[in-house]
Ligand SMILES: Cc1ncc(COP(=O)(O)O)c(C=O)c1O
Protein backbone atom coordinates (compact mmCIF):
# COMPACT_ATOMS: atom_id res chain seq x y z
CA UNK A 1 0.00 0.00 0.00
CA UNK A 2 1.39 3.37 -1.01
CA UNK A 3 0.20 6.83 0.00
CA UNK A 4 -1.27 7.13 -3.52
CA UNK A 5 -3.21 3.88 -3.05
CA UNK A 6 -4.60 5.26 0.22
CA UNK A 7 -5.59 8.52 -1.47
CA UNK A 8 -7.34 6.61 -4.23
CA UNK A 9 -9.36 4.74 -1.58
CA UNK A 10 -10.27 8.09 0.00
CA UNK A 11 -11.49 9.47 -3.33
CA UNK A 12 -13.84 6.48 -3.71
CA UNK A 13 -14.96 6.49 -0.04
CA UNK A 14 -18.73 7.09 0.36
CA UNK A 15 -18.19 7.97 4.05
CA UNK A 16 -15.54 10.62 3.35
CA UNK A 17 -17.99 13.56 3.66
CA UNK A 18 -18.64 12.68 7.33
CA UNK A 19 -15.10 13.68 8.34
CA UNK A 20 -16.00 17.37 8.17
CA UNK A 21 -18.76 16.85 10.67
CA UNK A 22 -16.19 16.18 13.38
CA UNK A 23 -13.88 18.65 15.15
CA UNK A 24 -10.67 16.69 14.53
CA UNK A 25 -7.67 18.38 16.15
CA UNK A 26 -5.15 19.64 13.60
CA UNK A 27 -2.14 17.40 13.08
CA UNK A 28 -3.45 14.47 15.11
CA UNK A 29 -4.13 10.95 13.85
CA UNK A 30 -6.70 9.77 16.33
CA UNK A 31 -6.83 5.99 16.69
CA UNK A 32 -8.62 5.93 20.04
CA UNK A 33 -12.22 6.42 18.95
CA UNK A 34 -12.88 2.98 20.44
CA UNK A 35 -12.31 4.51 23.87
CA UNK A 36 -13.48 8.12 23.49
CA UNK A 37 -14.95 9.19 20.15
CA UNK A 38 -14.14 12.54 18.53
CA UNK A 39 -16.37 15.57 19.14
CA UNK A 40 -19.09 15.92 16.48
CA UNK A 41 -19.37 19.60 15.51
CA UNK A 42 -23.16 19.49 15.96
CA UNK A 43 -22.71 18.80 19.68
CA UNK A 44 -21.38 22.31 20.32
CA UNK A 45 -24.52 24.29 19.33
CA UNK A 46 -26.77 21.56 20.77
CA UNK A 47 -25.11 21.87 24.18
CA UNK A 48 -25.12 25.66 23.97
CA UNK A 49 -28.87 25.62 23.27
CA UNK A 50 -29.51 23.19 26.10
CA UNK A 51 -27.57 25.34 28.55
CA UNK A 52 -28.57 28.82 27.43
CA UNK A 53 -32.14 28.45 26.23
CA UNK A 54 -33.51 25.22 27.65
CA UNK A 55 -31.90 25.50 31.07
CA UNK A 56 -31.20 29.24 31.20
CA UNK A 57 -34.53 30.53 29.90
CA UNK A 58 -37.07 27.77 29.87
CA UNK A 59 -35.90 26.32 33.18
CA UNK A 60 -38.34 23.81 34.72
CA UNK A 61 -40.68 24.10 31.72
CA UNK A 62 -38.09 22.24 29.66
CA UNK A 63 -39.02 18.98 31.35
CA UNK A 64 -42.28 19.15 29.40
CA UNK A 65 -40.54 20.40 26.26
CA UNK A 66 -38.46 17.32 25.53
CA UNK A 67 -36.36 16.49 28.58
CA UNK A 68 -38.65 13.94 30.22
CA UNK A 69 -38.87 11.81 27.07
CA UNK A 70 -35.15 11.96 26.29
CA UNK A 71 -34.38 8.38 27.48
CA UNK A 72 -36.98 6.89 25.12
CA UNK A 73 -36.29 9.34 22.27
CA UNK A 74 -32.55 8.60 22.30
CA UNK A 75 -33.27 4.89 22.68
CA UNK A 76 -35.30 5.04 19.48
CA UNK A 77 -32.29 6.62 17.73
CA UNK A 78 -29.98 3.83 18.88
CA UNK A 79 -32.47 1.06 18.05
CA UNK A 80 -31.70 0.89 14.29
CA UNK A 81 -27.99 0.57 15.04
CA UNK A 82 -28.62 -2.71 16.86
CA UNK A 83 -31.60 -4.02 14.88
CA UNK A 84 -34.11 -3.35 17.68
CA UNK A 85 -37.54 -1.76 17.58
CA UNK A 86 -37.74 1.85 18.73
CA UNK A 87 -39.52 0.93 21.98
CA UNK A 88 -37.02 -1.77 22.98
CA UNK A 89 -34.14 0.56 23.87
CA UNK A 90 -33.73 3.13 26.63
CA UNK A 91 -30.86 5.52 27.34
CA UNK A 92 -29.57 6.63 30.74
CA UNK A 93 -27.24 5.53 33.54
CA UNK A 94 -23.92 3.90 32.72
CA UNK A 95 -23.14 0.59 31.07
CA UNK A 96 -22.10 -0.73 34.47
CA UNK A 97 -25.44 0.22 36.03
CA UNK A 98 -27.44 -1.28 33.17
CA UNK A 99 -25.40 -4.48 33.52
CA UNK A 100 -26.28 -4.67 37.20
CA UNK A 101 -29.98 -4.12 36.61
CA UNK A 102 -30.15 -6.65 33.78
CA UNK A 103 -28.11 -9.32 35.58
CA UNK A 104 -30.11 -9.15 38.81
CA UNK A 105 -33.34 -9.21 36.80
CA UNK A 106 -32.11 -12.29 34.93
CA UNK A 107 -31.11 -14.05 38.17
CA UNK A 108 -34.56 -13.42 39.63
CA UNK A 109 -36.38 -14.43 36.45
CA UNK A 110 -36.27 -18.19 37.03
CA UNK A 111 -35.28 -19.10 40.60
CA UNK A 112 -34.40 -22.65 39.47
CA UNK A 113 -31.45 -21.19 37.54
CA UNK A 114 -28.72 -19.75 39.73
CA UNK A 115 -25.65 -19.04 37.64
CA UNK A 116 -24.25 -16.20 35.55
CA UNK A 117 -21.77 -17.52 32.98
CA UNK A 118 -19.19 -15.20 31.48
CA UNK A 119 -15.80 -15.13 29.86
CA UNK A 120 -12.45 -14.84 31.64
CA UNK A 121 -10.77 -11.68 30.38
CA UNK A 122 -14.09 -9.96 29.68
CA UNK A 123 -13.96 -6.20 30.23
CA UNK A 124 -13.44 -5.85 34.01
CA UNK A 125 -16.62 -3.94 34.80
CA UNK A 126 -18.73 -6.78 33.34
CA UNK A 127 -17.14 -9.28 35.70
CA UNK A 128 -17.06 -6.93 38.68
CA UNK A 129 -20.74 -6.11 38.25
CA UNK A 130 -21.61 -9.79 37.82
CA UNK A 131 -19.78 -10.47 41.08
CA UNK A 132 -21.85 -7.72 42.73
CA UNK A 133 -25.09 -9.04 41.22
CA UNK A 134 -24.67 -12.58 42.54
CA UNK A 135 -23.82 -11.14 45.97
CA UNK A 136 -27.27 -9.49 45.93
CA UNK A 137 -29.29 -12.60 45.02
CA UNK A 138 -29.02 -15.37 47.61
CA UNK A 139 -27.92 -18.77 46.35
CA UNK A 140 -26.53 -17.54 43.01
CA UNK A 141 -23.01 -17.79 41.65
CA UNK A 142 -20.77 -16.46 38.90
CA UNK A 143 -18.98 -18.92 36.62
CA UNK A 144 -16.12 -17.34 34.65
CA UNK A 145 -14.47 -19.61 32.09
CA UNK A 146 -12.15 -19.31 29.11
CA UNK A 147 -13.74 -18.65 25.75
CA UNK A 148 -13.05 -22.22 24.66
CA UNK A 149 -15.00 -23.57 27.64
CA UNK A 150 -18.06 -21.32 27.41
CA UNK A 151 -20.24 -23.76 25.49
CA UNK A 152 -19.56 -26.54 28.00
CA UNK A 153 -20.27 -24.18 30.90
CA UNK A 154 -23.91 -23.69 29.85
CA UNK A 155 -26.31 -26.03 31.61
CA UNK A 156 -29.70 -26.18 33.28
CA UNK A 157 -28.41 -24.04 36.13
CA UNK A 158 -27.47 -21.13 33.85
CA UNK A 159 -29.72 -18.12 34.34
CA UNK A 160 -27.87 -15.83 31.96
CA UNK A 161 -24.89 -15.87 29.64
CA UNK A 162 -23.09 -12.51 29.69
CA UNK A 163 -20.90 -11.89 26.68
CA UNK A 164 -19.13 -8.84 25.31
CA UNK A 165 -19.77 -8.97 21.57
CA UNK A 166 -16.38 -7.51 20.56
CA UNK A 167 -13.48 -8.06 22.92
CA UNK A 168 -11.95 -4.79 24.14
CA UNK A 169 -8.40 -6.04 23.81
CA UNK A 170 -8.23 -8.43 20.88
CA UNK A 171 -11.28 -7.24 18.84
CA UNK A 172 -12.49 -10.87 18.61
CA UNK A 173 -16.22 -10.95 17.88
CA UNK A 174 -18.72 -13.56 19.04
CA UNK A 175 -21.29 -14.67 16.49
CA UNK A 176 -24.41 -12.96 17.79
CA UNK A 177 -26.99 -15.42 16.46
CA UNK A 178 -24.95 -18.52 17.22
CA UNK A 179 -24.24 -17.67 20.88
CA UNK A 180 -27.76 -16.43 21.44
CA UNK A 181 -29.02 -19.79 20.15
CA UNK A 182 -26.58 -21.66 22.40
CA UNK A 183 -27.77 -19.80 25.49
CA UNK A 184 -31.38 -20.44 24.54
CA UNK A 185 -30.71 -24.13 23.87
CA UNK A 186 -29.52 -24.37 27.48
CA UNK A 187 -32.70 -22.59 28.61
CA UNK A 188 -30.77 -19.46 29.64
CA UNK A 189 -31.13 -15.80 28.80
CA UNK A 190 -28.38 -13.93 27.01
CA UNK A 191 -27.10 -10.46 27.85
CA UNK A 192 -24.80 -8.83 25.30
CA UNK A 193 -22.41 -5.96 25.93
CA UNK A 194 -22.15 -3.96 22.68
CA UNK A 195 -19.76 -1.30 24.00
CA UNK A 196 -17.12 -2.14 21.38
CA UNK A 197 -19.51 -3.05 18.59
CA UNK A 198 -22.29 -0.47 18.36
CA UNK A 199 -21.43 1.90 15.53
CA UNK A 200 -18.51 -0.34 14.63
CA UNK A 201 -20.15 -3.45 13.15
CA UNK A 202 -23.67 -4.27 11.91
CA UNK A 203 -25.83 -5.75 14.71
CA UNK A 204 -29.26 -7.33 14.48
CA UNK A 205 -30.66 -8.33 17.87
CA UNK A 206 -34.05 -9.12 16.36
CA UNK A 207 -32.71 -11.57 13.79
CA UNK A 208 -30.49 -13.15 16.45
CA UNK A 209 -33.37 -13.40 18.95
CA UNK A 210 -31.23 -11.77 21.67
CA UNK A 211 -32.83 -11.11 25.06
CA UNK A 212 -30.95 -8.14 26.51
CA UNK A 213 -28.06 -5.90 25.62
CA UNK A 214 -26.19 -2.92 27.01
CA UNK A 215 -23.64 -0.62 25.47
CA UNK A 216 -21.77 2.60 25.95
CA UNK A 217 -22.14 5.59 23.67
CA UNK A 218 -18.87 7.47 24.12
CA UNK A 219 -16.83 5.24 21.83
CA UNK A 220 -18.03 4.74 18.22
CA UNK A 221 -21.23 6.75 18.82
CA UNK A 222 -19.20 9.82 19.87
CA UNK A 223 -21.64 10.87 22.62
CA UNK A 224 -18.96 12.50 24.80
CA UNK A 225 -17.03 11.57 27.93
CA UNK A 226 -19.33 9.68 30.28
CA UNK A 227 -22.24 9.81 27.81
CA UNK A 228 -25.29 7.84 29.01
CA UNK A 229 -25.43 4.17 28.09
CA UNK A 230 -28.25 2.16 26.53
CA UNK A 231 -30.21 -0.90 27.52
CA UNK A 232 -32.13 -3.17 25.14
CA UNK A 233 -34.71 -5.68 26.33
CA UNK A 234 -36.64 -7.77 23.80
CA UNK A 235 -40.32 -6.85 23.86
CA UNK A 236 -41.39 -10.40 24.77
CA UNK A 237 -39.57 -9.91 28.12
CA UNK A 238 -40.86 -6.45 28.95
CA UNK A 239 -43.42 -7.60 31.50
CA UNK A 240 -41.44 -10.58 32.73
CA UNK A 241 -38.31 -8.82 33.97
CA UNK A 242 -38.14 -6.45 36.94
CA UNK A 243 -35.66 -3.63 37.45
CA UNK A 244 -34.05 -4.21 40.88
CA UNK A 245 -33.07 -0.53 41.13
CA UNK A 246 -36.65 0.61 41.46
CA UNK A 247 -36.36 4.37 41.27
CA UNK A 248 -39.09 6.89 40.73
CA UNK A 249 -38.31 7.50 37.05
CA UNK A 250 -39.19 3.87 36.38
CA UNK A 251 -42.50 4.16 38.20
CA UNK A 252 -45.74 3.88 36.24
CA UNK A 253 -46.75 7.34 37.51
CA UNK A 254 -43.71 9.19 38.82
CA UNK A 255 -45.62 12.40 39.35
CA UNK A 256 -48.34 10.73 41.41
CA UNK A 257 -45.65 10.64 44.15
CA UNK A 258 -46.99 7.46 45.77
CA UNK A 259 -45.17 5.52 48.48
CA UNK A 260 -45.36 2.12 46.82
CA UNK A 261 -43.38 1.24 43.71
CA UNK A 262 -45.32 0.20 40.63
CA UNK A 263 -43.18 -0.39 37.51
CA UNK A 264 -43.93 1.46 34.30
CA UNK A 265 -44.84 -0.57 31.23
CA UNK A 266 -42.22 -1.20 28.55
CA UNK A 267 -38.64 0.07 28.75
CA UNK A 268 -39.49 2.98 31.01
CA UNK A 269 -39.35 0.67 34.03
CA UNK A 270 -35.59 0.40 33.55
CA UNK A 271 -35.08 4.06 34.36
CA UNK A 272 -33.84 4.86 37.84
CA UNK A 273 -33.40 8.56 38.65
CA UNK A 274 -33.20 11.88 36.85
CA UNK A 275 -31.06 11.61 33.71
CA UNK A 276 -28.19 14.03 33.07
CA UNK A 277 -29.82 16.27 30.48
CA UNK A 278 -26.56 17.92 29.42
CA UNK A 279 -25.06 14.53 28.69
CA UNK A 280 -28.25 13.47 26.90
CA UNK A 281 -28.13 16.60 24.73
CA UNK A 282 -24.58 15.92 23.66
CA UNK A 283 -25.38 12.30 22.85
CA UNK A 284 -28.53 13.17 20.92
CA UNK A 285 -26.66 15.51 18.59
CA UNK A 286 -24.05 12.79 18.05
CA UNK A 287 -26.71 10.16 17.33
CA UNK A 288 -28.36 12.32 14.69
CA UNK A 289 -25.26 11.82 12.55
CA UNK A 290 -26.14 8.13 12.23
CA UNK A 291 -29.52 8.75 10.61
CA UNK A 292 -28.22 8.44 7.05
CA UNK A 293 -25.43 5.95 7.59
CA UNK A 294 -25.34 2.54 6.01
CA UNK A 295 -23.67 0.16 8.49
CA UNK A 296 -22.45 -2.09 5.68
CA UNK A 297 -20.37 0.87 4.46
CA UNK A 298 -18.99 1.25 7.98
CA UNK A 299 -18.02 -2.44 8.00
CA UNK A 300 -16.43 -2.28 4.54
CA UNK A 301 -14.35 0.79 5.40
CA UNK A 302 -13.33 -0.67 8.76
CA UNK A 303 -12.02 -3.73 6.91
CA UNK A 304 -10.06 -1.54 4.48
CA UNK A 305 -8.52 0.50 7.32
CA UNK A 306 -7.64 -2.69 9.18
CA UNK A 307 -5.87 -4.08 6.10
CA UNK A 308 -3.65 -0.99 5.92
CA UNK A 309 -2.46 -1.32 9.51
CA UNK A 310 -2.23 -5.11 9.33
CA UNK A 311 0.20 -4.69 6.43
CA UNK A 312 2.25 -2.08 8.31
CA UNK A 313 2.32 -4.22 11.46
CA UNK A 314 3.42 -7.28 9.50
CA UNK A 315 6.19 -5.27 7.84
CA UNK A 316 7.31 -4.16 11.31
CA UNK A 317 7.30 -7.78 12.50
CA UNK A 318 4.56 -7.18 15.08
CA UNK A 319 2.27 -10.12 15.90
CA UNK A 320 -1.36 -9.10 15.31
CA UNK A 321 -3.71 -10.49 17.95
CA UNK A 322 -6.92 -9.50 16.15
CA UNK A 323 -8.74 -11.96 13.87
CA UNK A 324 -7.93 -11.79 10.18
CA UNK A 325 -11.53 -12.49 9.14
CA UNK A 326 -13.50 -9.17 9.25
CA UNK A 327 -16.69 -11.04 10.21
CA UNK A 328 -14.97 -12.28 13.35
CA UNK A 329 -13.72 -8.96 14.68
CA UNK A 330 -14.74 -5.44 15.65
CA UNK A 331 -13.17 -2.22 14.44
CA UNK A 332 -9.82 -2.04 16.14
CA UNK A 333 -6.51 -3.77 15.57
CA UNK A 334 -4.20 -4.93 18.33
CA UNK A 335 -0.55 -5.87 18.20
CA UNK A 336 1.55 -7.60 20.80
CA UNK A 337 4.92 -6.17 21.84
CA UNK A 338 6.91 -6.70 25.06
CA UNK A 339 7.20 -2.92 25.33
CA UNK A 340 3.74 -2.06 24.04
CA UNK A 341 3.40 0.75 26.60
CA UNK A 342 6.53 2.50 25.36
CA UNK A 343 5.58 1.91 21.72
CA UNK A 344 2.18 3.52 22.41
CA UNK A 345 3.85 6.53 24.04
CA UNK A 346 6.33 6.90 21.16
CA UNK A 347 3.40 6.96 18.72
CA UNK A 348 1.54 9.51 20.85
CA UNK A 349 4.66 11.71 20.83
CA UNK A 350 4.38 11.66 17.02
CA UNK A 351 0.73 12.64 17.06
CA UNK A 352 -0.66 9.14 16.56
CA UNK A 353 -3.01 8.42 19.47
CA UNK A 354 -3.74 4.80 20.22
CA UNK A 355 -3.73 3.06 23.56
CA UNK A 356 -2.00 0.41 25.60
CA UNK A 357 -3.81 -2.46 27.27
CA UNK A 358 -1.91 -4.40 29.91
CA UNK A 359 0.21 -6.35 29.81
CA UNK A 360 1.53 -6.13 26.25
CA UNK A 361 -1.08 -4.88 23.77
CA UNK A 362 -0.94 -1.85 21.49
CA UNK A 363 -4.52 -1.11 20.45
CA UNK A 364 -5.45 1.09 17.51
CA UNK A 365 -9.07 2.05 16.93
CA UNK A 366 -10.39 2.34 13.38
CA UNK A 367 -13.37 4.68 13.21
CA UNK A 368 -14.70 4.76 9.65
CA UNK A 369 -16.74 7.94 10.14
CA UNK A 370 -13.83 10.32 10.53
CA UNK A 371 -10.59 8.55 9.65
CA UNK A 372 -9.26 8.66 6.11
CA UNK A 373 -7.32 5.83 4.54
CA UNK A 374 -4.40 8.23 4.26
CA UNK A 375 -4.53 8.96 8.03
CA UNK A 376 -4.28 5.27 8.73
CA UNK A 377 -1.54 4.79 6.14
CA UNK A 378 0.47 7.56 7.82
CA UNK A 379 -0.09 5.92 11.21
CA UNK A 380 1.23 2.69 9.71
CA UNK A 381 4.37 4.48 8.50
CA UNK A 382 4.95 5.89 12.01
CA UNK A 383 4.44 2.45 13.50
CA UNK A 384 7.00 0.90 11.17
CA UNK A 385 9.47 3.65 11.94
CA UNK A 386 9.01 3.49 15.72
CA UNK A 387 9.70 -0.25 15.63
CA UNK A 388 12.51 -0.17 13.03
CA UNK A 389 14.43 2.66 14.75
CA UNK A 390 13.51 1.46 18.26
CA UNK A 391 12.41 5.02 18.98
CA UNK A 392 10.32 3.59 21.82
CA UNK A 393 13.54 3.07 23.85
CA UNK A 394 13.35 6.62 25.18
CA UNK A 395 13.23 6.72 28.98
CA UNK A 396 10.50 9.38 28.84
CA UNK A 397 8.13 6.89 27.21
CA UNK A 398 8.36 4.51 30.18
CA UNK A 399 6.73 6.96 32.63
CA UNK A 400 3.27 5.64 33.39
CA UNK A 401 0.12 7.77 33.24
CA UNK A 402 -2.85 7.23 35.54
CA UNK A 403 -5.11 6.51 32.57
CA UNK A 404 -3.37 4.46 29.96
C1 LIG B 1 -17.14 -3.97 27.23
C2 LIG B 1 -17.26 -2.73 28.07
N1 LIG B 1 -18.26 -2.64 28.97
C3 LIG B 1 -18.40 -1.54 29.73
C4 LIG B 1 -17.52 -0.48 29.62
C5 LIG B 1 -17.63 0.74 30.46
O1 LIG B 1 -18.66 0.83 31.33
P1 LIG B 1 -18.97 2.22 32.02
O2 LIG B 1 -19.40 3.17 30.94
O3 LIG B 1 -20.02 1.91 32.99
O4 LIG B 1 -17.71 2.74 32.63
C6 LIG B 1 -16.47 -0.53 28.70
C7 LIG B 1 -15.49 0.57 28.54
O5 LIG B 1 -15.31 1.47 29.31
C8 LIG B 1 -16.35 -1.69 27.92
O6 LIG B 1 -15.36 -1.78 27.04
Ligand SMILES: Nc1c(O)cccc1C(=O)C[C@H](N)C(=O)O
Pocket residue numbers: 034035036123168169403
Ligand atom coordinates in the same frame (compact mmCIF):
# COMPACT_ATOMS: atom_id res chain seq x y z
N1 LIG C 1 -14.54 4.52 29.88
C1 LIG C 1 -13.26 4.91 29.98
C2 LIG C 1 -12.89 5.89 30.91
O1 LIG C 1 -13.85 6.44 31.68
C3 LIG C 1 -11.55 6.29 31.03
C4 LIG C 1 -10.61 5.71 30.20
C5 LIG C 1 -10.95 4.73 29.28
C6 LIG C 1 -12.27 4.32 29.22
C7 LIG C 1 -12.65 3.23 28.32
O2 LIG C 1 -13.62 3.37 27.63
C8 LIG C 1 -11.90 2.00 28.30
C9 LIG C 1 -12.44 1.07 27.29
N2 LIG C 1 -13.72 0.51 27.64
C10 LIG C 1 -11.54 -0.06 26.90
O3 LIG C 1 -11.96 -0.87 26.13
O4 LIG C 1 -10.41 -0.14 27.27
